[in-house]
């Protein structure tokens with residue numbers, strides 16, 4: 546199975562040479578998801594071979610320009626490329642108006658349907674669910690209404706518990722199939738012969754949380770800890786030495802991002818949304834690593850397998 550994240554943009558507010566504003570591509574098996582869509586996202590998609598026509602879902606965190614100004618261009622290109630399949634967009638209030646007014650004045654009549662769902666919740670809430678994954682919207686602590694998103698795999702696939710491997714060798718293929726699909730096996734008298742819960746276990750599932758833009762929030766970390774999140778992306782706009790600026794603008798420092806990773810009990814932390822003031826972003830990673838060792842930079846083009 547595939548659960549792969551590709552970073553398309555790592556810059557906060559301003560694009561600078563080789564650093565683009567926020568966008569990420571997440572692939573869960575055959576489902577293609579775009580998280581935020583800053584200006585220049587199309588160029589990044591071309592560079593990293595992500596086909597715009599394959600995107601099924603777009604999740605927009607908030608309506609600061611560095612997170613969505615590439616969206617109308619992308620929609621327009623999808624139309625030009627003769628997209629036909631429906632597109633599902635999730636965003637806070639206002640995006641429908643913005644898209645509507647741009648389409649109105651360019652007299653754009655799309656040859657595909659957009660389903661735009663307004664995200665509006667003051668506590669973590671499931672906003673989308675499909676057979677193999679679900680998405681939660683997580684309210685962020687930012688200057689305007691803003692949501693992080695949690696992507697959780699769903700699976701009911703089971704495997705044999707290692708301690709019963711020998712017993713399985715004595716079973717016929719139908720019995721094994723039944724147990725692995727979560728069904729008990731009965732004898733001819735209708736009595737329980739094999740208990741699937743005793744003999745098998747669910748295969749592990751994985752999850753990815755995207756938190757941007759936000760000031761430090763211990764509350765959200767406690768929620769993530771309860772959800773057993775594997776990979777966490779947390780914005781790290783500033784260094785600790787610029788903490789005052791971070792507080793004023795409702796952003797986080799690299800150290801704070803790492804503290805959230807510790808509290809969330811995640812396996813790995815990705816930091817991004819770097820201020821243009823830092824030319825050497827390695828210093829942000831160094832700062833975070835002092836608190837949380839498994840910290841990686843969300844650099845353009847970097848890929849991260851959530852299920853490994």
Ligand SMILES: [Zn+2]
Pocket residue numbers: 557558609611612758818
């Ligand atoms: Zn931003």
Ligand SMILES: [Zn+2]
Pocket residue numbers: 607609687758
């Ligand atoms: Zn913002």
